[in-house]
Amino acid sequence: MKRMTKQEFHDRHQAIVRAKKIYMPHFTKNLTLAFKMYQKVLAEHDRAIFIDKMSKRRSLVDGYIRPRCPQCDTDLMLFLINISKGRRNRHGYKTVWQCPVCDHEEYSTKTVDDWLQELKMEESTRKENEAYPWGCWKTIQ
Numbered sequence: 001m002k003r004m005t006k007q008e009f010h011d012r013h014q015a016i017v018r019a020k021k022i023y024m025p026h027f028t029k030n031l032t033l034a035f036k037m038y039q040k041v042l043a044e045h046d047r048a049i050f051i052d053k054m055s056k057r058r059s060l061v062d063g064y065i066r067p068r069c070p071q072c073d074t075d076l077m078l079f080l081i082n083i084s085k086g087r088r089n090r091h092g093y094k095t096v097w098q099c100p101v102c103d104h105e106e107y108s109t110k111t112v113d114d115w116l117q118e119l120k121m122e123e124s125t126r127k128e129n130e131a132y133p134w135g136c137w138k139t140i141q
């Protein structure tokens with residue numbers, strides 16, 4: 001998927017704001033439907049209704065080479081556990097690796113920072129970080 005430039009991001013954001021002002025709540029309460037109507041009736045140029053990777057479930061270690069699920073061989077996703085050690089978290093787990101396909105879980109006492117130091121960054125992410133060191137105008141993923 002192509003990256004959005006700062007100008008494309010701003011243009012898309014402004015179009016969504018205009019769609020919301022014009023069509024919500026008068027015609028619909030659904031922002032997606034309002035944006036579709038705006039694109040059909042008033043838009044200056046075509047814009048995709050959805051950005052492909054926006055709906056993808058995100059992990060804290062996207063862009064890193066991650067462990068694979070032992071059951072279905074899918075990349076595991078890392079999530080933070082916000083419950084401190086105690087009655088509800090007897091082992092003091094701080095993170096959990098979860099499979100998005102089969103829901104296999106592997107708990108860990110390592111912090112997110114510990115995992116980030118241990119994992120290797122994917123080559124494509126390394127190149128992106130060099131091209132966009134500030135990291136804020138990448139395509140929303």
